[in-house]
Amino acid sequence: xxxxxxxxxxxxxxxxxxxxxxxxxxxxxxxxxxxxxxxxxxxxxxxxxxxxxxxxxxxxxxxxxxxxxxxxxxxxxxxxxxxx
Numbered sequence: 290x291x292x293x294x295x296x297x298x299x300x301x302x303x304x305x306x307x308x309x310x311x312x313x314x315x316x317x318x319x320x321x322x323x324x325x326x327x328x329x330x331x332x333x334x335x336x337x338x339x340x341x342x343x344x345x346x347x348x349x350x351x352x353x354x355x356x357x358x359x360x361x362x363x364x365x366x367x368x369x370x371x372x373x
Contacts, residue, residue: 302328312359328359331357335353
């Protein structure tokens with residue numbers, strides 16, 4: 290049950306990051322989950338572990354990390370489309 294909860298929270302974090310950043314995450318639901326997991330790792334690496342926790346994620350650093358990730362991924366995707 291813990292893994293399912295982590296997938297749900299990771300997906301919500303990734304989805305919220307896409308909404309806040311105003312950019313789409315490639316991959317739909319799977320992309321949201323991946324962005325949530327990587328964003329949580331990135332956010333806790335840069336900002337530490339603080340704030341409310343759900344599903345093994347510290348929400349505020351995870352959300353900030355996911356927003357940064359969404360911006361970086363969207364810039365890379367945009368650059369790749371220009372060169373193709």
